[in-house]
Amino acid sequence: MSSPPQPASIHSRLPHWSPRQWLVLLLIAAEALFLFNLQHPRQMFFDETHYVPAARDLLHGIRYGNIEHPLVAKTLIGLSMLLFGDTPFGWRLMSTFFGCASVAAIFLIAQSLFRDVRVSLTAGVLTLLNQMLFVQARIAMLDVYMGAFLLLALWCLIDGYAREEGVRARLIAAGALLGLAIGCKWLALPYLAAAGITFVLLKAKSAIGAGGGLSGFLFSRSLPAWRGVSTIEGAFWIGGLSVIVYLATFWPAFFVADNALTLSRLLPHQLEMYAQQTQVLAPHTYQSQWWQWPQIGRPIWYLYERVEGVLRGVLLVGNPAVMWGGLLAVLACLFGGVGARDPRLLLVAALWIFAFGIWVLIPKKIGFYYYYYLPAMFLPLALAAAFHHYCRSGLMRWLPPAFTILSAGLFVYFYPILAATLLAGDDAFLTWTWFESWR
16 A cells, blocks of 8 residues: 655745746845835944945045955945935945845855755745845945855856856856955955866866876866866966956046056055055954854844934844754755765855855954854855755655744844834843843
């Protein structure tokens, strides 16, 4: 006698839409969520006080300010002000677009790896709910711009790895996007190095398997990894093009009235930037160390004050379900990847380990929780991958939808202090600060 049919999980009941249709729906939801009450607070808050004036000066050709960081993100903030007005809404609107691009990149990375829209949708939804992205997509800071360029570059590299066509276009796009990411913040530099080294190593592995020798490794276009593009050519697109694009992003600073750059000063200026970025900062109330970030040890109040007579707050705090559950998922991907010899799971785990390991190996003297932004972006991907590997049958198949519902519930709970809504009183923060270190 055959066993009775098992009830279908929520995920198996999804409408039979294409990945593109699901992605469009997800992006519409993300943009609507980012846009709602974007104009609040109606003043600059947290690091907007650095980047909005710098963007305004660039826009009007006055001066090149905030020289410790490159220009791309500040140029985009200025473009947002030009297109949508020099208002709080105008400062932040472009950030919401790049927040959506980040959601899209995680969705596309998952789709390229697993070819399963349920995995991609889970990764995309949890990215939207992880709260780190939500806050950064609604403030005129640099991180959401850098993150979007990096994640899209990563997708281009992953998607091009085993393709038969369009590989060159993806490598060119990856190199350009990496250059733009570095043009937002130098934090993207280690990712460029990792991308280039990984490309060369995988090409070398393919060459060893094909037995083509050094010549085949350097010049063959028939190697399975990124087929149709030689190692020499691909290395140029990833490394050389990114440097060219990065240097080209300084062009707005050539046309300001005060302290304009020149071609002869462009390279020496990089040393000036380095000096600015390595200066010792004064102690800060919300400073933290790298080992505190995964446990949400010291989130940051971007805002907690009365604005136009009403109390509003913005706390950069990760969604506890995604932040803590994601760490378990990274471990699960590691063990599952080794046990099943699944390079996809190992890659997903490696992304978080690398992004977090940068801060372990090269710690800054004073750190802040928002430095954890990029590692946090890889946790939803690890969760979706772990669910895909471990939660296919029995009661476990209900874990992905149950976890997503839990994450959504926590997002709703924290929403008032993520979106600068009206707060009841001076002690309202006690509702959401679970631990003394959150205050």
